[in-house]
Amino acid sequence: MTTTITPAEPLTRKDFASPTAIRWCPGCGDYSILTTMQGILPTLGIPKENFVFVSGIGCSSRFPYYMNTYGFHTIHGRAPAVSTGVKLTNPDLQVWVITGDGDALSIGGNHFIHALRRNMDVKIILFNNRIYGLTKGQYSPTSGVGTVSPSTPYGSVDLPLSPISMALGAEAGFVARTSDNDIKHMGEVFAAAAAYKGAALVEVLQNCVIFADKIHEPYYGRNERKDNMVYMKHGEPLRYGKELERGLVLDKMTMTPKVNPAEGETLVHDEKESSGALAFLLSRLSHPEYPVPVGVFRNVERPSYITAMRHQIDTAQAKNPPSLDKLFNSGSTWTVE
């Protein structure tokens, strides 16, 4: 007897669009991130039922509702912890965490750090719009000093942090940045994060059209981008400018943006640099003193928590198959006749 197996139709973007009406503000940067994600997933060769999107609280965290996959909209800041339980229970799933600058770096800072530290195999996409959107415009941990918001009418006096530096400090093996207005680049970065074996952090520079409109415009605007962002590519010099006439030059510990650097003077990007020092140095570059780096900061192999955990369990099971009888009768026993 022969069985004919009809090969499943290849998945398309449409398969990943959920019927739920999208409720982000018109013009929100989240739309392009959603579209990019829906476009990338069919290319990964993973069955649709094996994708899980886990989110916390905030505008970005509504994302799972708009994906026609398994999804879990959890509580504020805890998505990395929830996703850890999902992934450890079923390592066959590809688990994405969707979060924002408030969700990941403020209330959820602890879980963000530890998911990366453990190299838990989840992909964290952090939408950074440098403001609290869903609670109506308060400053966030990535807002600049002086940000005027409902909670800081005289300007924020809080010093911000860099999500990239934070992730590197937490020992993350894959750290990248992209922007909501460059779909092609975003797609490449998402695909690289998906391919990485372990915890991946992708910061997406995302525009909140209501409370922090054009916050990233001075560097990622169409006309500003070339002179104010540097596209990092592994093994290539860190050149930027309209004619790629500028380069980043490293002298001891100091990075200098130079026009027309000498041949061989420009620093060559190395995402595999093992100490993470280069990635950290690059993560410190900010507008307007420096071009803002986008692309992959770091992409190095780290031991896998899941592999090590599975090994312990498999070894224990091979040596000593589960038996309630043995368990109950372990230790000192005695019989009452």
Added chain:
Amino acid sequence: MSTDVTNIPINPNEKSHIDVDSVTIRFAGDSGDGMQITGTQFTDAAAVFGNDLATMPDFPAEIRAPAGTVAGVSAYQIHFSSEDIKTPGDDLNVLVAMNAAALKANIGDLEEGGILLIDEAGFTDKDIEKAEMKSNPLEDGSLNGYRVIKANITELTMNAVKETGLKGKSAELCKNFFTLGIMYWLYDRPLNHTLKWLDEKYGPKTKYKDKPEIAASNKQALNAGYNFADTVELFTSHYRVKKAALPKGKYRKISGNEATVFGLLTASQKSGRKIFYGSYPITPASDILHGLSKHKNFGVITFQAEDEIAAIASAIGSAYAGGLGVTATSGPGICLKLEAMGLGVMTELPLIIVDVQRGGPSTGLPTKTEQSDLLMVMFGRSGDSPLPVLAARSPSDCFTMAVEAARIALKYMTPVVLLTDGYIANGAEPWLIPDHAAIPEMKTNLASTGESFQAYARDPVTNARKWAIPGTPGLEHRIGGLEKAQNTGAVAYDPENHQAMTNQRHAKIAGIANDIPLAEVMGVKDGDALVVSWGGTFGTVSTAVEECNKAGMKLGHVHLQYLNPLPKNLGELLNNAERVIVPELNMGQLRMLLGGTFGIKIQGINQVRGKPFKVSYLASELHRILETQK
């Protein structure tokens, strides 16, 4: 006294024997003196001999509080008997005090005329000063009411182990086994159980194989203590506690935390769902983490999370992905988990939350017991957020109730709280090993590919929704903390739906009352009062009620293991009772719950001293209350 007594032959038959029904001993010393090991060894010997028993360790929150101070005192109490017993005992028949601080902290519990065994080496001027005592109790006559047995146990031990080569502090550390030897003589117990244990722990097949002097010296100290008691006539006679008439079968000793571990592993085997245990270390719940971590052969995933919130959040993630999600903690940890428990209620996922209660509020009394988290786990969440609450009544009952918590969680798709407490978690008792084949398989509500699936469609009987596990083709769906539309589970804010969903969540939990045992009245039915207790006080309250009834009172007793929902017949029992008395180790939480639920007046017996009730205290309170107006 520094005679070398190690080589004097054992001849226990020369002294007379006195038979007693039951004995309560407390070993007390500095936290570095090995009192927990001494107590455990004595307990194992009593268990193997066939006594019924109950134990209660009592140790400081500090790992090594300054030596010799009252804060550093560690104690282990065992009640063993030829009869059925349910408590670790009230007043002590014997107190072993290894130093002045141990005496000061524990002498108040020794019965009048009780035996007090003292290591004189722990009563120097410095020890008296560290214990903040005004004078030396060995000299000031304050111990005249007791049978004081003094010996320089430290020095005797040092001499006894000399030939093994062990010296100084290491030699001195063997004094707990010397003391144990004395106690074995007093209660006519063979040494072989402990000798064997020392070989297993420190013998040639262990990591101590290069230090044979450790096993040798401890064995030597044990023998020497026994011979010392025999030779120098510390006591005029042995005491004998005969075997208890326990139900036939095979037994082992089990603590509450061990029993919880066994229950969870059993639930995993019976449901076919792997345990995911997300946990953050906390006293007195950490032993559950340690216990489960040893049993990876059951496919258990133990995850030591970065905090209490991640511990429960990861367990919820596992439950979403098809695992048997479990987290355990104590009160301060529950405070941190409450928001996530609400997420569990809203997403209707099976989850077990074990709360090993301790004294509060805040950090409170980490190593001391209390029952004061009841109302927090009942109501401590935003919104109307009902979930089942169970409470184990004894160390071995933690097994039964952990299995039951899993059954309810899986059948009804809900988080379930299991309350235990520091007293039953660390206390131990004999456990009649159950026939695991007789424990029923557990049903799960898995949805499968091809069925018409709606995330919040409910089973008409249980009201449970289906469990659609990621990885199942065709059942892709989204859940979350926002209010759900009936059936579809889509996000919904409209008023009718919220009312309907709130009603459904309540009906689901309330309906579990049809699936749990009815409350049973022990003691005198239709008597002068109904005593209602819950959780870990079962042993003390039931013993007190029995004693009161023997003394001519007419008391009924209902003990609750199900706090939400309550047994279906409880309202009727309470309404028909002449009066209702609720003893509990808090300021009146069950009293408030029952009073509010059934609109009845209740009298409370409330104590928060970090310790279980004493039977004598309960009995006197019951007498007092019955003499007062309702």
